[in-house]
Amino acid sequence: MFELENALDEYLSHLRIERGASPRTAEAYRRDLERYLAFLDEQGVGSCDAVTPEIIAAFEKRLAEEGLATTTVRRRISAVRGYHKFLVREGLTASNPAEAVDIPKAADVLPDVLSIEEVGRMLDAYIDERPSGLRDRAILEVLYGCGLRVSEVCGLDLDNLHLDDGFLRVFGKGSKERIVPIAGAADAALRTYLAEGRPTLARGTSQGNGADAQAAVFLNQRGGRLGRQSVFNLVRKAGRAISRYDLHPHTLRHSFATHMLKGGADLRVLQEILGHADMSTLQVYTHLDRTHLHEEYAHAHPRDKM
The missing domain is CATH 1.10.443.10 (Intergrase catalytic core)
Structure with a gap:
């Protein structure tokens, strides 16, 4: 689990320095991914290579069962995808298991506008x-x-x-x-x-x-x-x-x-x-x-x- 937690700090630094993310955005990613890492710990997953598409799909199902809004679930799964893409880029794992997991479809809600x-x-x-x-x-x-x-x-x-x-x-x-x-x-x-x-x-x-x-x-x-x-x-x-x-x-x-x-x-x-x-x-x-x-x-x- 240390490998995943250590990589998270590196990923957040990558977001701030290389991607130009604001402190608020980086903090939102931290909260979402810490929730994800806590779920992996529950499942007994201790390394990057041990994560499978099935585990990520189970995490998505858990979020839905908690009654979270679809937009929140989409954001958290998107954060997971970006995190695993970073792990591949840094050579910490060979593949991105999150690529095989579908992000829930956004509800067709029109934005509020003034006339x-x-x-x-x-x-x-x-x-x-x-x-x-x-x-x-x-x-x-x-x-x-x-x-x-x-x-x-x-x-x-x-x-x-x-x-x-x-x-x-x-x-x-x-x-x-x-x-x-x-x-x-x-x-x-x-x-x-x-x-x-x-x-x-x-x-x-x-x-x-x-x-x-x-x-x-x-x-x-x-x-x-x-x-x-x-x-x-x-x-x-x-x-x-x-x-x-x-x-x-x-x-x-x-x-x-x-x-x-x-x-x-x-x-x-x-x-x-x-x-x-x-x-x-x-x-x-x-x-x-x-x-x-x-x-x-x-x-x-x-x-x-x-």
């Missing part, structure tokens, strides 16, 4: 001329207008902004860089915040916040880099204005993608903007778009009314 009208009402309702209000309006506009993740918004630095050229340099999952267009209301709100809001908030950067705060686009009241929880709280507050309680920042990203497709955006362009490595990740949005097309067909086609 275009709801987004307009939410943003129009958010008027606050204080420095923090200008910042919050800019964050909401960028989340929806550019389809960014919370971590990407919080991680924006001033030298990532190329507003005169109409784009942002964004660092997404695994620290992968991509170019994201910005225009219209998002561009205007960000420029207003940078000119009229950020200078006031930045006065606190001399109070020990350091170079990171000086580089950050979005600052808190103390002049430090704004954190994820502050953005979550902001979005919840904005959602209440349109009776969408517990609104999540990712809902704005889903809404961006859906509205772009409805507006005729090319799927591969959208893939680049969102930073998805795999086109299959966008299938859920194409489903939403097909729903919209069917509604338009039903509304417009003369034979459909007969």
Whole structure:
């Protein structure tokens, strides 16, 4: 068992250093794989070569019997697959027994999205001329207008902004860089915040916040880099204005993608903007778009009314 536990530490280091995984992601992998190693210990498995597809299938069955959500089971089996792939790569075992185990099919659940009208009402309702209000309006506009993740918004630095050229340099999952267009209301709100809001908030950067705060686009009241929880709280507050309680920042990203497709955006362009490595990740949005097309067909086609 020592061999497997020791390899786990090496794998987590690999995720952080070579794959650029965030500390939160690496910690999630640790929890999932420690649960897996505990199961192997129950089964009397003490080495990499002793793991079989049947044992991994039994682990998957155990997770399902515990009543875990399908998404959780999928995540844990995916973690197991990645771990065994690493073991093969490092020469600790000859084969990957997890390859022969099917990952449970994800439930066909469509992401929650706002309508275009709801987004307009939410943003129009958010008027606050204080420095923090200008910042919050800019964050909401960028989340929806550019389809960014919370971590990407919080991680924006001033030298990532190329507003005169109409784009942002964004660092997404695994620290992968991509170019994201910005225009219209998002561009205007960000420029207003940078000119009229950020200078006031930045006065606190001399109070020990350091170079990171000086580089950050979005600052808190103390002049430090704004954190994820502050953005979550902001979005919840904005959602209440349109009776969408517990609104999540990712809902704005889903809404961006859906509205772009409805507006005729090319799927591969959208893939680049969102930073998805795999086109299959966008299938859920194409489903939403097909729903919209069917509604338009039903509304417009003369034979459909007969």
